[in-house]
Amino acid sequence: MMLARVADSLYWIGRYVERAEHLSRLAVVMLNANLDRTDAAAQAARIALAAVGDPDPTRSAQVLQAAHALALDKEDSGSVMISLARARENARQVRDQITTETWERLNLLYLRVTDPGVEEAFADDAAGFLQEIIADLHLFKGAADATMSHGEGWRFMLTGIYIERAQLMARLLEVCFSDAARPAANDHIALMSLLRMACALEPYLRVYTADINPRFILEFLLFDEDFPRSIRFSTERIEEHLAHLSRRLEGERADALRLAGRLNARLKYADADEVEAAGAGSLLAAVADECAAIHEAMYETFVAYPLELSLPA
Amino acid sequence: MSSGDSVAQVQTAQIRAAGSSPARQSAYLPGEAYDEMFAPGGATRPHYELLRHRIETLGADELEDRQETLERSFLLQGITFTVYGAESSTERIIPTDLFPRIIPATEWSVIEKGLTQRLRALNMFLADIYGDQRILMDGVIPRDLVLGAPSFRRQMQHLYVPHKAYANVCGSDLIRGTDGAFYVLEDNLRVPSGVSYMLANRDASRRTFPGTFRQAGVRPVERYPDLLLATLKSMSSEWRSNPQVVVLTPGVYNSAYYEHAYLARLMGVPLLEGRDLVVHDNMVYMRTTNGLRRVDVIYRRVDDDFIDPLSFRRDSSLGAAGLFNAYRAGNVVICNAPGTGVADDKAVYAYVPDIIRYYLGEDAILPNVETYLCREPSQLSHVLANLDKYVVKAVGASGGYGMLVGPHASAKERADFAEAIKADPCNYIAQPTIQLSTAPCLVDGAMEPRHVDLRPFILSGDKIVVTPGALTRVALKRGSLVVNSSQGGGSKDTWVLADDADVAALDEPAKSAGARP
Numbered sequence: 163m164m165l166a167r168v169a170d171s172l173y174w175i176g177r178y179v180e181r182a183e184h185l186s187r188l189a190v191v192m193l194n195a196n197l198d199r200t201d202a203a204a205q206a207a208r209i210a211l212a213a214v215g216d217p218d219p220t221r222s223a224q225v226l227q228a229a230h231a232l233a234l235d236k237e238d239s240g241s242v243m244i245s246l247a248r249a250r251e252n253a254r255q256v257r258d259q260i261t262t263e264t265w266e267r268l269n270l271l272y273l274r275v276t277d278p279g280v281e282e283a284f285a286d287d288a289a290g291f292l293q294e295i296i297a298d299l300h301l302f303k304g305a306a307d308a309t310m311s312h313g314e315g316w317r318f319m320l321t322g323i324y325i326e327r328a329q330l331m332a333r334l335l336e337v338c339f340s341d342a343a344r345p346a347a348n349d350h351i352a353l354m355s356l357l358r359m360a361c362a363l364e365p366y367l368r369v370y371t372a373d374i375n376p377r378f379i380l381e382f383l384l385f386d387e388d389f390p391r392s393i394r395f396s397t398e399r400i401e402e403h404l405a406h407l408s409r410r411l412e413g414e415r416a417d418a419l420r421l422a423g424r425l426n427a428r429l430k431y432a433d434a435d436e437v438e439a440a441g442a443g444s445l446l447a448a449v450a451d452e453c454a455a456i457h458e459a460m461y462e463t464f465v466a467y468p469l470e471l472s473l474p475a
Numbered sequence: 476m477s478s479g480d481s482v483a484q485v486q487t488a489q490i491r492a493a494g495s496s497p498a499r500q501s502a503y504l505p506g507e508a509y510d511e512m513f514a515p516g517g518a519t520r521p522h523y524e525l526l527r528h529r530i531e532t533l534g535a536d537e538l539e540d541r542q543e544t545l546e547r548s549f550l551l552q553g554i555t556f557t558v559y560g561a562e563s564s565t566e567r568i569i570p571t572d573l574f575p576r577i578i579p580a581t582e583w584s585v586i587e588k589g590l591t592q593r594l595r596a597l598n599m600f601l602a603d604i605y606g607d608q609r610i611l612m613d614g615v616i617p618r619d620l621v622l623g624a625p626s627f628r629r630q631m632q633h634l635y636v637p638h639k640a641y642a643n644v645c646g647s648d649l650i651r652g653t654d655g656a657f658y659v660l661e662d663n664l665r666v667p668s669g670v671s672y673m674l675a676n677r678d679a680s681r682r683t684f685p686g687t688f689r690q691a692g693v694r695p696v697e698r699y700p701d702l703l704l705a706t707l708k709s710m711s712s713e714w715r716s717n718p719q720v721v722v723l724t725p726g727v728y729n730s731a732y733y734e735h736a737y738l739a740r741l742m743g744v745p746l747l748e749g750r751d752l753v754v755h756d757n758m759v760y761m762r763t764t765n766g767l768r769r770v771d772v773i774y775r776r777v778d779d780d781f782i783d784p785l786s787f788r789r790d791s792s793l794g795a796a797g798l799f800n801a802y803r804a805g806n807v808v809i810c811n812a813p814g815t816g817v818a819d820d821k822a823v824y825a826y827v828p829d830i831i832r833y834y835l836g837e838d839a840i841l842p843n844v845e846t847y848l849c850r851e852p853s854q855l856s857h858v859l860a861n862l863d864k865y866v867v868k869a870v871g872a873s874g875g876y877g878m879l880v881g882p883h884a885s886a887k888e889r890a891d892f893a894e895a896i897k898a899d900p901c902n903y904i905a906q907p908t909i910q911l912s913t914a915p916c917l918v919d920g921a922m923e924p925r926h927v928d929l930r931p932f933i934l935s936g937d938k939i940v941v942t943p944g945a946l947t948r949v950a951l952k953r954g955s956l957v958v959n960s961s962q963g964g965g966s967k968d969t970w971v972l973a974d975d976a977d978v979a980a981l982d983e984p985a986k987s988a989g990a991r992p
Contacts (some may be wrong), residue, residue, distance in 0.1 A: 165751050166762040255727045257736035258746045269553050464764040472766035473755055
């Protein structure tokens, strides 16, 4: 049993920290690619900006500005800074529900990105700055895992993390593998950037060796059972957590679980050859839509349910 | 820490020039006020001896380091209040001083007895005022003064309150005068705050002076959360065996939000906002992920006016519609009870010694500060003639607003205020300016005297419990007497020492542990 508002806040903490981590990683890959004297930087910037829904081609030419906007833009609601501020604001509202260890990690991150010296720190070593944010976000998740009870609240937070992750990965893959983007997917540099943005380079190499093949990459990021950033891994977790959260619900109210189960089955029993033949675009679009539907259903089921259903007769 | 005072800055410069010398006593110049640490001749009071010894062995740099660590830990924990500016809001910590304020056992036992007596009498007074009103019939207090007070809630009339415990949490403000005695300056019976600072300061000072803390035999305050929970549960024990207790907060934008969350976390109960509550058929529920769940006791940190738009302020969205009716029906307990404010009204305050005598037949153990009621014509003319000597306060205001500090005001300010008093004499009281006692504080690396008050916390449910500790509020500006955090006040930990017998008991095992090979 927990307050509906609290569950909602915990869910959003999960979504925002995942978003912050993903955006930081996109920016780091852009900045690191910028060091090479090839067109890698422009390629990486194009993928990253398209993945966050900013297809303006002129911006990808100025990598540093683009990275800065991703990280610290106060106006853009989709920047690392705003995501962290919102995660922390949600955490503040449920301060009594998360452990001190977990809260302090997140509060520390917030204090870092809102520090008056943040612009200077970023200008000094942008990639280093962002890498530290990613490392601190890992500490946050570790602290949550190690100190919070793995009960309802924790499951709401993790559902938020995995729904966000599945959506972000779907969007990133769409940029590289949707039917219109297919030619670009053959570019070695672009594929390496993609693996780095998905934090998947080393795990991929272990499975497929240094054979950078678009088909393998798509398979790995969509269907791998063990890699924590594959879409299949995320949908599996979403279903698992929702199954726990819905245990005490009656049939017709467990809509979120039904949707999650359907999405997971779609990935679990998918045929790689069929996807290859039909193009990944439709599957990726479906993942994004289904995640949005699960999000809605969760809100209807756990937070904004109609009162008539639950008043004593 | 900032001090705009030029004298303070000169002294700081001298200390800095001396390098990392210990924070020396020579810089410490207590004024005419009673000093908590030093007796008038300059000798250290015995209960401060251990601390003085420890401070002398630490360098000024070391002290500043510890101060920084302390502030950093408050910021990291989020023990902050929000300051709203024009464009953006910033979060600040309440300045916290490194040196604890120490109260010996004998002094504390007087405070404890005095506060218990006072709260017992005030609860009886509230039960009477919202009951048969005997005290008004007997003419002890003017009827219009009580019934006309803005904090009087006629909705509470003839309403059953378990144990007649109206003010379940009370935070009285005590001050020590130049004669060394404690006086009650104010009773806070509505929604007193600051207890989280008492607990957080204790946490910090245990780490800052661990050895001294253990040796001194300080009484623990850590039981406050479970005592509070027991008090709240006792309010509904008559009809529910395991009541659902909740904390009701106005929300994250309230300046005391940290405290609300802190108490909820330490008590292990849900922290609710008004929008989490549903009232149906005079029952109060909270919206959980698994449907509605009954609520039995609400520790509300929302003012009376805002808890129920149907019974009180209509434009409030901080409470729940129908909450008060559920309370009337006896299906939920609201703590503190609405309407307790009438007993800490600044005009009623003047009558508290009479109230204690009337209900308990005893003299007040802790005296009041001498108070003139401007509503009485003879007292009004006296106040107006001596406006330069008094502090005049508006009855309805709090937090250091709406007051005139006579000795520090200009002739024009006094003249303007005199007009305001004459226009509405019932709304004002006057008290002599009191030199609050001073305690040593760390200011820019040097030890300096600052004025302090004392806010202990008293719980009342089926019984009355005084927590052996308090929030000591500090006026950080040199010479200032205003300790409110909204007016630049800070705080420090308060050590209440155990009786000597207890100290010996605490010391023994420590010594033998040290002697072991």
